Amino acid sequence: MDRTNPIGFFDSGIGGLTVVKSVTEILPNENIVYFGDTARVPYGGKSNDTVVEYTIQAANFLLRKNIKLLVVACNTASSVALKELKKFLTIPVIGMIEPGSKMALQETKKGIVGVIGTRSTIGNKAYSNEIKRLNPKTKVYEKACPLFVPLAEEGWINNKVTGLVAKEYLTELKEKKIDTLVLACTHYPILNEVIQKAVGKNVKLVHSGIPAARIVEEYLNGRGLRNISNQLGKREFYVSDVPSKFQEIAEIFLGKKITHLHKVELDELTNE
Amino acid sequence: MDRTNPIGFFDSGIGGLTVVKSVTEILPNENIVYFGDTARVPYGGKSNDTVVEYTIQAANFLLRKNIKLLVVACNTASSVALKELKKFLTIPVIGMIEPGSKMALQETKKGIVGVIGTRSTIGNKAYSNEIKRLNPKTKVYEKACPLFVPLAEEGWINNKVTGLVAKEYLTELKEKKIDTLVLACTHYPILNEVIQKAVGKNVKLVHSGIPAARIVEEYLNGRGLRNISNQLGKREFYVSDVPSKFQEIAEIFLGKKITHLHKVELDELTNE
Numbered sequence: 348m349d350r351t352n353p354i355g356f357f358d359s360g361i362g363g364l365t366v367v368k369s370v371t372e373i374l375p376n377e378n379i380v381y382f383g384d385t386a387r388v389p390y391g392g393k394s395n396d397t398v399v400e401y402t403i404q405a406a407n408f409l410l411r412k413n414i415k416l417l418v419v420a421c422n423t424a425s426s427v428a429l430k431e432l433k434k435f436l437t438i439p440v441i442g443m444i445e446p447g448s449k450m451a452l453q454e455t456k457k458g459i460v461g462v463i464g465t466r467s468t469i470g471n472k473a474y475s476n477e478i479k480r481l482n483p484k485t486k487v488y489e490k491a492c493p494l495f496v497p498l499a500e501e502g503w504i505n506n507k508v509t510g511l512v513a514k515e516y517l518t519e520l521k522e523k524k525i526d527t528l529v530l531a532c533t534h535y536p537i538l539n540e541v542i543q544k545a546v547g548k549n550v551k552l553v554h555s556g557i558p559a560a561r562i563v564e565e566y567l568n569g570r571g572l573r574n575i576s577n578q579l580g581k582r583e584f585y586v587s588d589v590p591s592k593f594q595e596i597a598e599i600f601l602g603k604k605i606t607h608l609h610k611v612e613l614d615e616l617t618n619e
Numbered sequence: 620m621d622r623t624n625p626i627g628f629f630d631s632g633i634g635g636l637t638v639v640k641s642v643t644e645i646l647p648n649e650n651i652v653y654f655g656d657t658a659r660v661p662y663g664g665k666s667n668d669t670v671v672e673y674t675i676q677a678a679n680f681l682l683r684k685n686i687k688l689l690v691v692a693c694n695t696a697s698s699v700a701l702k703e704l705k706k707f708l709t710i711p712v713i714g715m716i717e718p719g720s721k722m723a724l725q726e727t728k729k730g731i732v733g734v735i736g737t738r739s740t741i742g743n744k745a746y747s748n749e750i751k752r753l754n755p756k757t758k759v760y761e762k763a764c765p766l767f768v769p770l771a772e773e774g775w776i777n778n779k780v781t782g783l784v785a786k787e788y789l790t791e792l793k794e795k796k797i798d799t800l801v802l803a804c805t806h807y808p809i810l811n812e813v814i815q816k817a818v819g820k821n822v823k824l825v826h827s828g829i830p831a832a833r834i835v836e837e838y839l840n841g842r843g844l845r846n847i848s849n850q851l852g853k854r855e856f857y858v859s860d861v862p863s864k865f866q867e868i869a870e871i872f873l874g875k876k877i878t879h880l881h882k883v884e885l886d887e888l889t890n891e
Contacts (some may be wrong), residue, residue: 386669387659391807392772397658397860401883497769500664508787511780588669591742613672617889 348415348438350574353378353581354563355414359403360388360594361593362496363420364484364600366443369556370418370563371580371603375574378580381598386587386613388532390423391465391532402428404616406436406587413470414438415572418563422531422555423465425519426473446558448477449528452458452485454551455527459554460522461546464531466491472495474531492532497533499537500596505514506521509538521546531552537600584606622686622711622846625853626835627686628858629677632660633807633865634768635692636872638715639742641828642835643852646845650852652684655869658859661768663693663737663804670739674700676888678708680857686710687844688834694719694827695737698745711838712891715812718751718830719801724757726823727799727811731758733792733818736803738763746803764788764804771809772868781810785817793818803825809872855879859888
């Protein structure tokens, strides 16, 4: 494996770009290959079997790009498929659950943590299991918020409706006196302000992008795989579908222009 | 082709069950095979190429069940892929656009019609083209309402939020003085009351289920293919994924219990 090999990122769609954003901020010289499974998005309401199948197909696609490290930049896929992935991959894999859980434990003072995510992530109790494994005394309250993803993608960020939806979902967590809330879906940082308002300004919001980026950095340093070039890394983006407005929405999530965008045919994923 | 062969129904997910409901009400003795592509739902935000590819795979799957007639019980697939389907199918195909458009023209008195649907259905102008083809003098105003599907699936039917979303989407159509509104997505009948309230009680709501069912009946009568058995038809349901709560939600859409539910592996669809 070479230092100049790219880091692979995978998400069900575009949400994972918020994680790419965090990684490129601290590791601007790394080459990056991103795959978003936009032809089959969203994963959050699908069964575990289906999510595992899609995730393995995506990992195989990225392996063919000679990635040195895989970041599963999708909470649903991380909560469902990480163990399966680790069984067959020889390169390191970083999911969203561990970095998000550790950061939540660093932040909480009262030991009362809330977690919000898709139906699948919450149904699998991925975060509460991980947080309690790390610190069994922590109280964890979880809540699925399926409307946050379509609201973020509709761009209703400062909208009254989004505020009401947030209140409807989050009041029960507020009443549990959480002091830390994990945004366990890569779309949710887009709704940061609305969520903060709904839970109150004293609750610390945590998402996995920044802690995951730090773990990526540690891994690369530890294994001598950090790209030491002083040039800005190459960033390639692959998606299984390019619907209208895709690029526009994707650039909001990434916070930058996307120049190298390619479409992958589904056959290339499924006919392994 | 035999009278006892089943009618095939296809939808991206569960919305098409509202069409099955209409058909079984007037044709209770017909055998039915339904396929819902729940592993790749929703189609409404995806590109035309992807929707055509998925629709052809679904049609091929249903053809192997010896269907005598195909109902594309999905507005997005109807608006994007019906022409392609007709090119290669030898059995009749009924989409949602023509029946819904005809019914809108029967209902409108002022000749001012609104159409609401997914981003894809509206972006393709499928209804406005069809309505204007049938009656060029009609004024048609269209509006994509991407949040209605997740709201219906979240079960937020009598919720304040859904009322606000409906108002946000529909006020501009109300201001155009429409007297008829086509619900051009099979999920929307679930939100009938909220939509009615947002546009006012004088606007007639139209959806394709009932007129499509009448066209199915005409076709079968005209071709001597009506099932003349006096027994209740057999109803089989196939889906590409069975997420948690699937059956519960599906039964709300169908208005009946589902007894014959089978999972189709994606390989069976894609490896044609």
